[in-house]
Amino acid sequence: MQATADRCSRIDAVSIQLEGADHASTSSPRFSQDINGLRAMAVLVVMLFHFGVPGLRGGFVGVDIFFVISGCLMTGIIVRRLEAGRFSLVDFYVERARRIVPALLVLCVVLFAVGWLVLLPSEFRRMGKQIASSAVFASNLLFWRQSGYFDEGSHEKWLLHTWSLAVEWQFYLLYPLLLVALRRMVGAARTGFALAIVAVLAFALAVVGAERWPTSAFYLLPFRAWEMFAGGLVALIPFPPGRIGRRWVQVSGLVLLAIGFALIGVETPWPGGLALLPVTGTALVIWSAWERSALLGHPVAQFLGTISYSVYLWHWPVEVALRRFESGILATPTAHIATGLVLSLSIASLSYRWVERPARRLGQSGAAKRGGLLRRDVLQFGAASLAIALLGAGVWKLQGAPWRFSDTVQIADREATDGDPYGPRCFSTFGPALPPCRIGFDGPARVLLIGDSHALAIATALAAAAPAGGRSAGGVQFQGYASCPTVQGVTYGAHSELKCFDFNRTYLDPLTEGTESPVPLVVTNYWSSYLDASGLKFAGRDASGADPQPFNIDGYRQRFEATMCALARRRPVYVTLPFPEFAEHVPRTMALRLMRDPHAPDMTLPVGDYRQHNAQVIGWMQAASARCGIHLLDPVPYLCPDGLCRGSLNGRPLYTDRHHLSEFGNRLLVPMFRQVFVGGAEEPRASPSAW
Numbered sequence: 001m002q003a004t005a006d007r008c009s010r011i012d013a014v015s016i017q018l019e020g021a022d023h024a025s026t027s028s029p030r031f032s033q034d035i036n037g038l039r040a041m042a043v044l045v046v047m048l049f050h051f052g053v054p055g056l057r058g059g060f061v062g063v064d065i066f067f068v069i070s071g072c073l074m075t076g077i078i079v080r081r082l083e084a085g086r087f088s089l090v091d092f093y094v095e096r097a098r099r100i101v102p103a104l105l106v107l108c109v110v111l112f113a114v115g116w117l118v119l120l121p122s123e124f125r126r127m128g129k130q131i132a133s134s135a136v137f138a139s140n141l142l143f144w145r146q147s148g149y150f151d152e153g154s155h156e157k158w159l160l161h162t163w164s165l166a167v168e169w170q171f172y173l174l175y176p177l178l179l180v181a182l183r184r185m186v187g188a189a190r191t192g193f194a195l196a197i198v199a200v201l202a203f204a205l206a207v208v209g210a211e212r213w214p215t216s217a218f219y220l221l222p223f224r225a226w227e228m229f230a231g232g233l234v235a236l237i238p239f240p241p242g243r244i245g246r247r248w249v250q251v252s253g254l255v256l257l258a259i260g261f262a263l264i265g266v267e268t269p270w271p272g273g274l275a276l277l278p279v280t281g282t283a284l285v286i287w288s289a290w291e292r293s294a295l296l297g298h299p300v301a302q303f304l305g306t307i308s309y310s311v312y313l314w315h316w317p318v319e320v321a322l323r324r325f326e327s328g329i330l331a332t333p334t335a336h337i338a339t340g341l342v343l344s345l346s347i348a349s350l351s352y353r354w355v356e357r358p359a360r361r362l363g364q365s366g367a368a369k370r371g372g373l374l375r376r377d378v379l380q381f382g383a384a385s386l387a388i389a390l391l392g393a394g395v396w397k398l399q400g401a402p403w404r405f406s407d408t409v410q411i412a413d414r415e416a417t418d419g420d421p422y423g424p425r426c427f428s429t430f431g432p433a434l435p436p437c438r439i440g441f442d443g444p445a446r447v448l449l450i451g452d453s454h455a456l457a458i459a460t461a462l463a464a465a466a467p468a469g470g471r472s473a474g475g476v477q478f479q480g481y482a483s484c485p486t487v488q489g490v491t492y493g494a495h496s497e498l499k500c501f502d503f504n505r506t507y508l509d510p511l512t513e514g515t516e517s518p519v520p521l522v523v524t525n526y527w528s529s530y531l532d533a534s535g536l537k538f539a540g541r542d543a544s545g546a547d548p549q550p551f552n553i554d555g556y557r558q559r560f561e562a563t564m565c566a567l568a569r570r571r572p573v574y575v576t577l578p579f580p581e582f583a584e585h586v587p588r589t590m591a592l593r594l595m596r597d598p599h600a601p602d603m604t605l606p607v608g609d610y611r612q613h614n615a616q617v618i619g620w621m622q623a624a625s626a627r628c629g630i631h632l633l634d635p636v637p638y639l640c641p642d643g644l645c646r647g648s649l650n651g652r653p654l655y656t657d658r659h660h661l662s663e664f665g666n667r668l669l670v671p672m673f674r675q676v677f678v679g680g681a682e683e684p685r686a687s688p689s690a691w
Contacts, residue, residue: 034250035069036305037296038285042066043308045261047315050161051340052333058264061278063164064227064271065257068282070168071175071231078179079235083188089176096172097381100165100309102359103351107313108135108388111158112395114321120413120591121400123156128395130159135389137169144219155323161316163219170221171228179232192236199229210272215430218270227271230279234287246290253284254295310348310356318343408651409594416587418663419656420456422478427456429482433503439463440475447676448521448571449478450507453660454579455524456480458673461666462522465673479507485530486523487556488512488563489539491548501539512566520572520676522633523564526659527578527617530556557620565628573630574676575621578614579659580605580635580645586655587662590648603647607640633675638668 042065049059081087108131115124133142140163154160182194203226209217217223239246260277268274291297304311318340326336395401402410420427426437438445440463449455449462455478463476484490484500486508491501511521530536537548538555567573582605593600611618625632639645639654648654654665661669 032289033291033297033302034289034293035286037293037298037301038065038069038282038305039308040301040303040305041257041296042069043311043315044304047311047341047344048337050316050319051337053337056261057266058261058268060266060270061260061264061275064275064278065282066164067168067224067227068231068234068279069286070171071228072234072286073231074172074175074228075179075232075235078176079191082180082183087176087180092176093172096169098359099356100169101381101385103310103313103355104162104165105135105384105388106351106355107317108159108392111317112388112391115158115395116401116404118325119400120588121402121405121410122413122416123400123588125396125400126156127158128392128400130157130162131392132389132396133392134159134162134166135385135392137166139163140166140170140219140221144215155320158317158320161312167219167221167224171225174221175228175232192233195229195232195236199226199233202226202229206275207272210269210275214269217272224271227275227279230283231286234283237287239287239289246288247292250285250288250290250293253281253286253288256281256284307345307348307352310351311344314347314351315340315344318347405591405595406598408598409591411652412587412591412594412648414587415590415653415662415664416585416656419660420453421663422459423456426459426478427453427480427482428499428503430498432499433479433481433506436477436479436507438475439478440466445475445477445519447476448511448519449476449480449524450511450521451480451486451524452484452526453480453482454526454576455522457656457660457662458524458576458666458669460663461661461669462673462676464667465670465677467677479503483526483529485525485527485536485560486563487530487559488566489559490556491537491539498535508563512563512570514570516569517571520574521567522574522576522673522676523567524576528581528614531616560620561624561627564624564630568628568630572676573628574633575624575630576633577618577621577635578610579661580610580639580647581613581659582647582655583658585657586647587653587657590651590653594651600651602649602651603653604644605640605647607636607643607645610636610640610645631675633672635669635672638672639665 042062044062045056045059046062047059049056049062053059078087078092081092111127112131115127119127129142130139133139139159143157143160143163146157178198179191179195182191182198186194202222206217206223206226209223256277260274260281263277264270264274285296295301322336322340326339402413405413422437422439426434426439428434439449439459440446446466447462449459459476459478466475481498481500481503483498484503486504488504488508489501490504531553536551536556538551538559540548564573564575582603584603586603590600590603593603621630621632624630636645646654649665649668652664654662654668656662
């Protein structure tokens with residue numbers, strides 16, 4: 001066991017899994033050029049993927065490569081020290097902290113300073129929460145609760161990439177305990193066999209999780225542990241025989257990695273079955289122990305591998321900053337990529353030189369260890385991490401320090417959060433749908449509202465349009481689900497956590513059946529977004545949602561019209577035409593304009609552009625209206641006077657982002673929604689079948 005453990009512990013001088021490495025240690029016989037080159041490959045594909053280099057759809061698997069390498073390193077260190085009778089859990093944690101924590105905290109401090117100087121209160125508040133969670137290695141839990149890694153809003157999260165560091169640290173905390181327990185239960189000789197069983201079970205969990213709970217599987221340690229266990233097995237399996245054998249083992253591993261980069265994309269359930277490609281490929285490269293690779297041993301690869309931790313730390317904030325601040329020629333794809341690469345490598349080199357290397361030397365001498373300075377280091381790291389976490393939490397608690405800006409800027413920025421007051425208890429973003437809820441007054445339901453997040457955005461305006469008449473006049477009964485078109489037979493094939501088909505079967509289908517009802521139904525969707533929704537599919541022939549069929553636009557139009565007609569046969573149906581959609585985040589853009597000019601004009605969009613963008617969907621709605629008698633609610637007269645759709649009014653945004661109306665903006669539609677209640681003075685009551 002000693003020889004096999006030494007094979008992975010030989011890279012102890014090289015920090016693994018996004019940790020810095022002292023290039024001066026290359027003179028040591030324990031330095032592994034192939035591992036360092038593998039780290040360079042991993043961080044390079046991650047960086048190029050994030051900067052949007054065409055053709056690299058699977059670059060995010062570079063993180064999986066790091067996980068495998070880290071599993072090998074941790075196993076080598078732990079097993080070697082256990083066999084020598086000198087393993088210390090405290091020392092193990094101290095060494096991990098010394099390599100990871102300083103550079104991460106420096107990044108957090110720099111981002112805090114940048115945020116204080118230039119970020120709007122709503123942006124700075126979100127950054128504060130990310131800093132707090134990253135400093136205590138819990139950011140994977142934060143981002144798991146928010147949204148998917150590949151979502152549109154990911155480029156507004158400055159520390160999104162630290163989720164992998166959180167997973168890694170959580171693995172550090174638990175893995176030594178697992179290895180010690182396995183050795184005690186089955187003995188040192190059978191530890192590898194026991195770990196293999198654990199790895200297979202963990203892989204099975206990941207495959208199931210990637211299909212059923214994709215966001216959880218992506219971010220959480222239980223679904224990622226098998227990748228690190230795979231690296232651990234490499235440390236416990238003998239070398240492949242012969243010089244030629246080692247070379248071909250490494251070539252095979254590199255081929256598997258290349259296939260993985262080509263086949264895997266953001267739509268791939270991850271880390272599912274296809275994750276075997278990069279994981280197995282990485283394991284083979286490490287297992288080969290072939291040091292003479294022209295690719296991995298190239299000086300450029302060695303340099304990049306040496307600074308890979310700092311490259312990983314800094315490249316994503318650089319990407320977010322470029323998207324946030326760049327303009328003109330820097331906004332072109334080529335200039336964006338080139339600028340991102342130059343800045344990332346330059347800042348990473350400085351971070352490695354002035355932060356990583358000095359931090360790694362702390363407590364290294366024998367005298368320092370005997371004097372307890374190693375343990376003192378971890379107390380200092382812990383205190384620093386806690387201080388940064390409290391700083392970030394304070395920013396979040398203080399609403400992003402809004403006093404840094406004028407009142408007009410604060411008002412514009414606050415509109416980004418002036419929406420969805422009923423969202424937490426009325427609106428489902430994943431998993432089973434929440435039960436229906438009442439918006440407005442008590443009493444019988446005066447109107448039913450169903451739809452996606454656009455329906456939630458106008459729910460209070462619809463309630464405000466109800467005729468006065470006391471509490472018995474009734475309110476709005478609302479049911480909504482995120483990114484779910486109100487169309488029968490539509491399901492999600494790529495995102496199993498989104499239960500759109502189940503939601504429609506539970507709440508939409510009953511509205512098309514049963515007896516007639518005078519209670520009107522309002523249907524509101526983000527209609528234009530579903531014309532090119534890659535995750536949408538059609539339910540199978542048995543209408544159970546199983547065996548979904550491929551999505552096509554003609555089939556979607558037919559199902560849309562059929563659904564509207566089925567609804568109109570049972571009750572009055574009102575369908576809102578699409579709301580204007582802006583190219584830029586309205587509150588942020590307006591706030592930035594007001595920072596430069598307190599008298600900046602309001603944001604507008606030509607109504608012709610609106611009609612052109614939504615012509616196809618509006619045509620479908622008009623056809624359904626002519627055929628089925630549904631009523632169309634047109635927001636243009638209320639949001640687009642004088643031929644210009646307003647994004648703001650007197651400097652105050654009407655939207656919370658690019659296309660969701662704020663509570664201030666939706667009030668402009670109250671006169672439009674009064675049409676729903678015309679002729680409804682006979683006190684309609686909801687039928688028992690209506691939810």
